[in-house]
Structure formats: C-alpha cells, structure tokens
Amino acid sequence: MSIEIGNETAAPLDLEEVRELAAHVLAQMRIHPLAEVAIRFVDEPTMSELHVQWMDLEGPTDVMSFPMDELRPDGEEGMLGDIVVCPAVAAAQAKAAGHSTMDEVLLLVAHGLLHLMGYDHAEPEERAEMFDLQRHLLLTWFAEREPGRTSVPEPTED
Numbered sequence: 001m002s003i004e005i006g007n008e009t010a011a012p013l014d015l016e017e018v019r020e021l022a023a024h025v026l027a028q029m030r031i032h033p034l035a036e037v038a039i040r041f042v043d044e045p046t047m048s049e050l051h052v053q054w055m056d057l058e059g060p061t062d063v064m065s066f067p068m069d070e071l072r073p074d075g076e077e078g079m080l081g082d083i084v085v086c087p088a089v090a091a092a093q094a095k096a097a098g099h100s101t102m103d104e105v106l107l108l109v110a111h112g113l114l115h116l117m118g119y120d121h122a123e124p125e126e127r128a129e130m131f132d133l134q135r136h137l138l139l140t141w142f143a144e145r146e147p148g149r150t151s152v153p154e155p156t157e158d
Contacts, residue, residue: 002036011087034077047086063108065115083112103153
C-alpha cells in the first residue's frame, strides 16, 4: 500500500496513526496492496478554496475526497485518489462532539477513504450502509490498538 501523507498545517497530528488507520481500512476493504492514496492536511483558507472550486460551497469543510481510478475490492492496483482534511474544522467538530481531535481526524480519514471507494450518503439507504461500514472499520481498528474500547466517534451531520 502506498499511502502518502502531508501535513501543511501547524496542527499536531500523529501521521503514523493516520497511516496505520488508512492501511487498515484499505486492507479490510480488500483494496489491492499496491494501490496508492494521498492524504493531505490543510488550513481553513486552503480548504475553503477547494470547497468553492469543487463543490461551489463557501467556507471550509472537514474532508473532501477526490477519486482517481475506480478501484474495487480484489481489483487491480492503481491510484485510489486523494483525501484532503482540515484539522481546524475537525477540532471544532471534536469539541462539539466531546471527543479528541485525533479521533475526529481518524473518523474523517475513514470517511474520505470510503468516498474514494464509491460510497456515498446522499440517500438514507446509502447513508446507513456507509456509516455502518465506517463504524465497523473504526471499531475493528480501535479494538486492535485499544483492547476494551467499545466506542468510536460518531459522524457529525453533513
């Protein structure tokens, strides 16, 4: 798995933890082991620019996904895509939800990865499927790292 991570902010992020979660999600979803993904952490002005450019929406958002190749479980190698996360937005959401910023960042990375794989949450059925899978992936990852942990951060409303 080629997981490229860049932090363009001053936010103190555990990039190795992000890499480990991404590797877990990709392995659990049976994405080809030679698939490539890039995860980039950006400030609010940069995220605002991307949000306007790609979604025609003002202001920063928490996470955006940019799929490249249409990789499927047990498929070919290739470039899965890019994920862009705004730690400042994640920190505000984490505070409002009562969990750590790092937990929120990990939730957003898992969420972004699922978007790269074609999952969406526009319709209630899609939302249930994607968010249940997201919760399962986070629970299994946290269980390996923190035995006894039974909760994961819940997504904020979009």
